[in-house]
Amino acid sequence: MKRKNSIYEKIVKHFFGIKQLDEYKLHKVERIGNLMFMADFFLLLLSVCIAGIFATMNSNFEIILLCLMGFDFALVMIEALITIVCNIRYKLDQIDVDVNSTKQTYKKLIFKGIGMALRFGFFMYIWMGFMNHLEGASWQSSFTSISLIKSSVKSGIIFGLIMSIYQIFRIKKMK
Amino acid sequence: MNRVKEYRNRQHLTQFQLSKRVGVARQTINLIENNKYNPSLDLCIKLAKTLGTDLNSLFWEDE
Numbered sequence: 606m607k608r609k610n611s612i613y614e615k616i617v618k619h620f621f622g623i624k625q626l627d628e629y630k631l632h633k634v635e636r637i638g639n640l641m642f643m644a645d646f647f648l649l650l651l652s653v654c655i656a657g658i659f660a661t662m663n664s665n666f667e668i669i670l671l672c673l674m675g676f677d678f679a680l681v682m683i684e685a686l687i688t689i690v691c692n693i694r695y696k697l698d699q700i701d702v703d704v705n706s707t708k709q710t711y712k713k714l715i716f717k718g719i720g721m722a723l724r725f726g727f728f729m730y731i732w733m734g735f736m737n738h739l740e741g742a743s744w745q746s747s748f749t750s751i752s753l754i755k756s757s758v759k760s761g762i763i764f765g766l767i768m769s770i771y772q773i774f775r776i777k778k779m780k
Numbered sequence: 781m782n783r784v785k786e787y788r789n790r791q792h793l794t795q796f797q798l799s800k801r802v803g804v805a806r807q808t809i810n811l812i813e814n815n816k817y818n819p820s821l822d823l824c825i826k827l828a829k830t831l832g833t834d835l836n837s838l839f840w841e842d843e
Binding site: 625627701 | 794819
């Protein structure tokens with residue numbers, strides 16, 4: 606009987622791009638999680654201490670905010686770096702494909718890439734339109750501008766291409 | 781050294797085929813065969829059943 610995936614396992618698979626989550630991969634994912642937690646904890650503690658020092662020196666609110674945002678950005682970057690390095694090292698996202706079904710897998714991955722491109726392009730369109738509106742443009746003009754549509758399509762295509770190429774490199778043909 | 785590779789070859793199975801039957805990734809089988817990963821008891825039992833043997837002959841080291 607096939608075991609049903611828990612929500613935790615589904616999220617882990619989606620986050621790390623793992624196709625089949627077995628005990629070895631789960632073990633490694635938990636190790637990566639511990640690494641991330643330690644890095645997060647240290648950076649958060651440091652950011653609070655430094656922000657506290659600025660606050661006691663009667664500094665501007667903006668400086669404290671900038672300091673916290675800087676640490677936040679560093680935190681996200683370090684997490685991304687840990688994820689990428691560990692993923693490459695442990696080959697967590699490798700896709701083993703039977704030689705006979707390689708073509709179907711390529712097709713699937715290309716469709717997946719197109720789906721990603723559409724979602725990313727749509728997200729960029731909404732986000733940039735919203736940002737234009739915040740800068741003072743009206744709702745209509747900010748969402749119907751040709752340059753916005755062009756840049757959304759471009760970013761969608763580039764993102765989709767990069768993701769498709771990345772996914773194709775993950776394939777390992779098996780006999 | 782365990783004898784997973786030996787028993788797998790006896791059954792004329794590739795790592796990929798064995799991994800499909802046991803329900804793990806191929807890398808896991810590869811790591812087990814090369815003694816780079818200690819599988820759980822549950823996985824050991826699955827491997828032994830799939831390869832038609834018992835845990836002793838698969839994992840017990842003779843001195």
